[in-house]
Amino acid sequence: xxxxxxxxxxxxxxxxxxxxxxxxxxxxxxxxxxxxxxxxxxxxxxxxxxxxxxxxxxxxxxxxxxxx
Numbered sequence: 908x909x910x911x912x913x914x915x916x917x918x919x920x921x922x923x924x925x926x927x928x929x930x931x932x933x934x935x936x937x938x939x940x941x942x943x944x945x946x947x948x949x950x951x952x953x954x955x956x957x958x959x960x961x962x963x964x965x966x967x968x969x970x971x972x973x974x975x
Contacts (some may be wrong), residue, residue, distance in 0.1 A: 911948030912973030918946040922965045935959050940956065 920930050932942040937956065944950040952960060961968045 908948075909973065910945075910951045911952060913945040913946040913971065916958060916971050916973060917952075920966055921946075924964050926964075931963070934963050 921928070926934070928939055928942055928946070933937045935942070935956065936959075940948070945952050957968055957971070961971055964971075
């Protein structure tokens with residue numbers, strides 16, 4: 908459940924910033940399938956990947972964190 912919330916927020920910010928999954932995964936240095944798993948909520952991003960996501964999207968990790 909928690910992973911789904913993270914994934915939805917990451918996907919929403921990615922789309923808001925105009926990234927495709929392919930382009931964003933390339934920038935992060937991960938495969939499209941890993942990014943897809945994160946966005947679908949099948950996998951939680953590791954802390955270092957979460958930091959790269961927030962830097963690339965120019966938002967804080969707190970912004971990406973699911974709201975209760």
